[in-house]
Amino acid sequence: MTQFQHPRLNFPLDAIEWKEGMLLAPQHFQQESLRTSMLAAWHAQVASPFHFGVTAIDIDEHRLGSGIFRVASAEGVMPDGLPFRHDPSQGELVFDLKPHANKLTNSPAFVFLSVLRFVDGRPISGTAGTRYALYEAANVRDLSSAGVDLSLGRLRPALALHLGEAPESYVSIPIARVEVRNEAYTLTEYLPPMLRVPDTSPVLRLTKELCATLRRKAQVLDDRQQQLQLTDDPEGAAKLCRQIEVLVTPLPPIEAVASAKAVQPFTLYVALTGLVGPLAALVPGQVPPELPAYNHWDPRGSFGEVFDALRRLLEKGTKENFSGFRFKPEPNAFSLAFRQEWFDSPLVLSVQRRRGVTDEALAEWMKSSVIASRSRVEELRTRRIPGLGREWVDRFEELIPTRDTLLFQVTPDRNFLRDGEDLVIFNREDGDGSPRPSEILLYVRRAQQ
DSSP states (O other): OOOOOOOOOOOOOOOOOOOTTOOOOHHHHHHHHHHHHHHHHHHHHHHOTTOOEEEEEEEOHHHHTTTEEEEEEEEEEOTTSOEEEEOGGGOOOEEEOGGGHHHHHHSOEEEEEEEEOOOTTSOOSSSSSOSEEEEEEEEEOOSSSOOOOEEEEEEEEOOEEEESSOOTTEEEEEEEEEEEETTEEEEOSOOOOBSSOOTTOHHHHHHHHHHHHHHHHHHHHHHHHHHHHHTTOHHHHHHHHHHHHHHHTTHHHHHHHHHSSSOOHHHHHHHHHTTHHHHHTTSTTOOOOOOOOOOTTOHHHHHHHHHHHHHHHHHHHTOOOEEEEEOEEETTEEEEEOOGGGGGSOEEEEEEOOTTOOHHHHHHHHHTSEEEEHHHHHHHHHTTOOBSEEEEESOBTTBOOOTTEEEEEEEOOTTTOOTTSEEEEEOSOOSTTSOOOSEEEEEEEOOOO
């Protein structure tokens, strides 16, 4: 990632001496207006070092396909504190990429949205190559009396686009990274500096997915903990309680930030880094990884480092050795596509009972069922052979049944299993009033990474 310099702050101009009887000139008002805007920008950037970036941007990807980079609309704040806004009514804001096709084929390049730097004493408008573009605002009303409408000259930032890097005389924001891939102009996965994280941002989506994963894992651990308490395993229950506490304690602050309508990227970044320490505590001998400094110029890269670290810690700290696969309900049966690699794995069925069904009745239903590949079921049923062996167990390694489920360890047997066929659990006594399960899951051991 290209390293960008943190913005240089323009120190506000010194105050004007206002006194009675002084002769007023345009310079007095120009300098006072400049000082006011520079004061606001100075205080904002000192108080919030990352107070620059886009709040909205729309790049015309249809035109991009023909080699024209067009900004349909944009809004934000330049690194020197200058607010900017562009829309189609202001004319075209385009850059022709075609002369740079060879360069873009070898490596992606940034597209910068730029405006001339402010230099005290240099004209800011009225000539070519100035910081502002002058336009006429018609029919401006007198807001305090019924005066006549006037036309006023207004100034808006004279925005320009540059490829690769902007000249030193400009202040700029990288808004995209483009390349030629398979002879087509495309955007790479780059997020520009942002003043706030939009609702559609992949950063916000990944944050919410992470929060959902933490909640799901905490719920699974809570179910296991309660079952361990029932089986008189206080040591195991206490260990799970500590893991649950680590997962849920930092969760509400992150969810509060992620659900806010307007969140600054650095605020969200700090909230996410608050998870790194607790999750590291779940891994024996693991100290929190040292993360690189937050890079406001490359939010995707900075957030990517945090998400990668959190995924690794979460996987190690709450490692799940088994994957669950849900059976599909059928008349008098349940079925699941059986995979070749499962032959060498322990097979455990998690069978969920319906309300009003006892554990004993459900266990009897499982005992009387035929479990085999689909093509073998009818033959085995006729010969009254149950197929794969199964045993009702209180737990299997880390698998602990919840309040309304039973676990059955199944013995793989190639006499009853055939490649490429569904595994079927069939029970002919499966009419109304039967203890048929509401759901069946097959747990198999995950492959070691």
